[in-house]
Amino acid sequence: MTDQEGDLYTPLSNDFVVPTNTDIGATSRQDGESKCTYLCGNSLGLLSKTSSAHIQQELNAWGTRAVTGHFSHPQNNPWVSCTDPVNKLFGEIVGANEIEVACMGTLTNNLHLMMDSFYKPTSTRYKILCEAKAFPSDQYAFQSRAVAHGLDPAEAILEVSPRPGEYTLREEDIINTIEREGDSIALVLFSGVQYYTGQYFPMQAVTKKAHEKGCICGWDLAHAIGNVPLALHDWNVDFAVWCTYKYVNSGPGGIAGLFVHEKWHGTMQPKSAGWWGHELSSRFAMPPKFSPTKGAQGFQQSNPSVFAVASLRGSLEVFKAAGMMGPIRSRSMKLTAALEGLLKRSNYFVALDKIDQHGSKPGFTVLTPSRPEQRGAQLSLLFLPLQSETMRKVFAYLSQNGVIGDEREPDVIRLAPAPLYNTLGDCEHAAEVLEKALATAA
Ligand SMILES: *Cc1c(COP(=O)(O)O)cnc(C)c1O
Numbered sequence: 001m002t003d004q005e006g007d008l009y010t011p012l013s014n015d016f017v018v019p020t021n022t023d024i025g026a027t028s029r030q031d032g033e034s035k036c037t038y039l040c041g042n043s044l045g046l047l048s049k050t051s052s053a054h055i056q057q058e059l060n061a062w063g064t065r066a067v068t069g070h071f072s073h074p075q076n077n078p079w080v081s082c083t084d085p086v087n088k089l090f091g092e093i094v095g096a097n098e099i100e101v102a103c104m105g106t107l108t109n110n111l112h113l114m115m116d117s118f119y120k121p122t123s124t125r126y127k128i129l130c131e132a133k134a135f136p137s138d139q140y141a142f143q144s145r146a147v148a149h150g151l152d153p154a155e156a157i158l159e160v161s162p163r164p165g166e167y168t169l170r171e172e173d174i175i176n177t178i179e180r181e182g183d184s185i186a187l188v189l190f191s192g193v194q195y196y197t198g199q200y201f202p203m204q205a206v207t208k209k210a211h212e213k214g215c216i217c218g219w220d221l222a223h224a225i226g227n228v229p230l231a232l233h234d235w236n237v238d239f240a241v242w243c244t245y246k247y248v249n250s251g252p253g254g255i256a257g258l259f260v261h262e263k264w265h266g267t268m269q270p271k272s273a274g275w276w277g278h279e280l281s282s283r284f285a286m287p288p289k290f291s292p293t294k295g296a297q298g299f300q301q302s303n304p305s306v307f308a309v310a311s312l313r314g315s316l317e318v319f320k321a322a323g324m325m326g327p328i329r330s331r332s333m334k335l336t337a338a339l340e341g342l343l344k345r346s347n348y349f350v351a352l353d354k355i356d357q358h359g360s361k362p363g364f365t366v367l368t369p370s371r372p373e374q375r376g377a378q379l380s381l382l383f384l385p386l387q388s389e390t391m392r393k394v395f396a397y398l399s400q401n402g403v404i405g406d407e408r409e410p411d412v413i414r415l416a417p418a419p420l421y422n423t424l425g426d427c428e429h430a431a432e433v434l435e436k437a438l439a440t441a442a
Contacts, residue, residue, distance in 0.1 A: 182213025
């Protein structure tokens with residue numbers, strides 16, 4: 001098979017540095033020098049050689065040009081405009097115009113900045129609608145924004161929960177909640193892909209429904225960007241925020257991004273202004289009065305970390321070289337379906353609707369929706385019996401044997417075949433080691 005997504009047994013990109021078993025601490029492996037099976041790109045993506053080269057270039061630029069590098073740069077990438085190439089690629093990967101995106105800050109900071117402008121509670125319309133068990137940082141952000149407006153978070157934050165016995169949300173439950181409560185909701189804010197379950201929410205339908213009821217609709221794309229195709233402009237999303245160190249592979253603590261739809265550019269002004277949001281033509285003349293750059297980049301506050309931008313630029317160039325999200329998503333769906341198929345053939349697999357009848361033997365199920373269009377790359381494995389030692393034992397075994405996923409206490413391990421660097425071989429190996437891990441736990 002040599003279509004656009006490549007042979008599933010060879011990586012789509014050979015640009016990545018995969019840690020060896022020895023380096024990652026897989027102490028039970030004899031073949032310490034071979035590459036580990038890294039299925040943790042949902043948490044921290046791998047280093048690419050392109051990122052590494054861009055960072056090295058900026059170190060050289062700093063060493064040779066010092067302050068003049070802001071305007072005069074050996075690779076003609078002056079620091080004053082170093083985010084330009086990133087914004088162009090951001091536009092492609094999230095489906096936005098360049099003027100609608102900004103490369104800046106961190107996800108949680110950007111979430112606060114966006115809520116600062118877009119969350120304007122009134123006495124009748126003041127609620128924030130989100131998914132139950134949102135990522136903690138998002139929960140803290142929602143709570144603290146509510147408190148900042150003098151509201152009680154218990155009243156202001158409305159959560160959509162899975163039905164009893166279910167783990168993921170039904171589209172109709174989200175839509176019906178918006179229909180029922182919409183008049184009191186100021187802001188609908190879900191994650192595009194849920195970090196714990198891997199569920200890919202129906203972003204377009206939710207956005208449309210939110211607008212029908214007069215709500216603002218924003219998205220946290222931490223687990224969606226670089227994982228699933230996005231069309232933020234066409235879906236009429238009001239705003240979005242994301243980090244770049246998960247599927248986008250920009251490196252630990254990498255610089256983040258935000259989106260503000262063009263329709264807001266005339267009216268939605270930054271509330272927490274900084275000099276980097278001031279229009280470029282007079283930024284360095286440093287006038288006393290703030291005049292924002294048109295579009296999302298008016299929300300910038302500080303001059304960005306050039307090294308973080310360089311790394312991100314490199315990692316986005318790898319996406320570009322792979323043909324962006326069309327071929328990447330297509331390969332991703334095949335890899336994740338293959339991993340799911342392998343897991344379902346395990347002697348320890350238990351169907352989700354049978355876990356109540358499961359006894360005291362070690363086993364596992366998959367929480368992530370089984371329909372490929374309702375998930376990204378990640379599968380979340382729930383280990384049984386619940387609240388037992390199974391997950392911890394299995395996780396330790398996997399790690400010692402070079403299969404790197406991540407654990408969520410008490411019972412979940414997330415495995416994500418990242419379409420750029422993972423292969424079908426990785427999925428097969430992970431399934432084999434998991435089988436041994438469960439046999440050992442039993
Ligand atoms: C990873 C993640 C974060 C992390 O926030 P930072 O500000 O980048 O530390 C926040 N929210 C969600 C939903 C995430 O998945």
